[in-house]
Amino acid sequence: MPTIAYLGPPGSFSEAAALKVPLPDKTLVDYPTIPDVLEAADLGHTTFAIIPIENAIEGSVNLAMDWLIHEVRLMIFAEIVLPIAHGLYVAPPQRETPFPQIEKIFSHGQAIAQSFRFLRRTFPHAQVEPTLSTSEALRLVAENPDRPWAALGHRRGAERYGLVERIRDVQDSPNNATRFLLVGHTPPAGLPPSERKKTTLLVTLGRDFPGALSQVLHCFSWRAINLSRIESRPTKRRLGSYVFYIDIDRGVDDVLIPAAMEELRALGHEVRFLGSYPVYEVDDD
Numbered sequence: 001m002p003t004i005a006y007l008g009p010p011g012s013f014s015e016a017a018a019l020k021v022p023l024p025d026k027t028l029v030d031y032p033t034i035p036d037v038l039e040a041a042d043l044g045h046t047t048f049a050i051i052p053i054e055n056a057i058e059g060s061v062n063l064a065m066d067w068l069i070h071e072v073r074l075m076i077f078a079e080i081v082l083p084i085a086h087g088l089y090v091a092p093p094q095r096e097t098p099f100p101q102i103e104k105i106f107s108h109g110q111a112i113a114q115s116f117r118f119l120r121r122t123f124p125h126a127q128v129e130p131t132l133s134t135s136e137a138l139r140l141v142a143e144n145p146d147r148p149w150a151a152l153g154h155r156r157g158a159e160r161y162g163l164v165e166r167i168r169d170v171q172d173s174p175n176n177a178t179r180f181l182l183v184g185h186t187p188p189a190g191l192p193p194s195e196r197k198k199t200t201l202l203v204t205l206g207r208d209f210p211g212a213l214s215q216v217l218h219c220f221s222w223r224a225i226n227l228s229r230i231e232s233r234p235t236k237r238r239l240g241s242y243v244f245y246i247d248i249d250r251g252v253d254d255v256l257i258p259a260a261m262e263e264l265r266a267l268g269h270e271v272r273f274l275g276s277y278p279v280y281e282v283d284d285d
């Protein structure tokens with residue numbers, strides 16, 4: 001049975017995304033950090049890993065992107081788009097603690113960023129402290145019931161740790177969603193067909209010259225290859241040098257995408273193929 005590494009402990013959004021991977025039999029294994037999750041799959045401790053890569057409000061999850069780009073050699077096999085709603089949870093003894101007396105609010109940096117307006121307005125005096133995951137924050141609050149603390153996280157995660165909901169839907173946009181990637185070394189058998197597909201490439205400019213990026217984009221545009229996302233991340237070799245993470249809004253074909261990659265290489269750019277994969281938009285139920 002395939003195993004999927006995810007950012008734990010149980011009750012995280014990553015777990016909710018992993019549960020939605022459309023493979024009939026799977027076992028989930030939790031790890032404490034995103035690098036640990038990716039390394040588990042890279043070293044073969046698990047068959048796959050699932051990582052959050054981009055959020056509708058906060059944008060890229062840089063740690064996940066950078067580890068995927070630089071530290072492991074994994075391919076992308078599927079994308080799961082999960083709606084994200086955060087609630088504010090407290091331990092049972094704090095169910096009536098007035099908001100101005102809540103001293104600390106814990107959560108993952110992404111969840112804090114996705115709820116920043118709410119936190120500033122409703123808890124201007126609270127100390128906001130980042131944790132490795134939202135479920136880690138929920139657990140911390142549950143383990144310290146006598147402290148006037150709260151956590152932002154997933155409703156089902158909060159139920160698992162016996163917490164009480166004080167406010168629901170605190171994220172700064174009702175359409176909040178996160179893209180998760182399923183990555184591994186060997187493609188899964190039996191993923192169902194999807195309406196949408198994507199292809200992801202990493203392009204590093206060979207050398208910098210006026211119009212270098214425009215040249216790269218031109219290789220796609222004249223072939224009518226539509227890009228749905230382009231992000232630059234540091235190459236980490238020196239300041240000011242970037243790798244472009246490029247999503248194409250369709251699956252790889254026999255002619256146009258391979259030709260674009262060949263042309264980019266002939267022009268002296270580095271190209272890495274990260275995968276061509278189905279996109280599943282799921283409900284969080």
Ligand SMILES: O=C(O)C(=O)Cc1ccccc1
Pocket residue numbers: 007011012013014015052055084108110111132133134135178
């Ligand atoms: O901390 C979690 O629960 C995660 O899985 C990371 C995350 C945090 C906030 C939104 C989406 C993913």
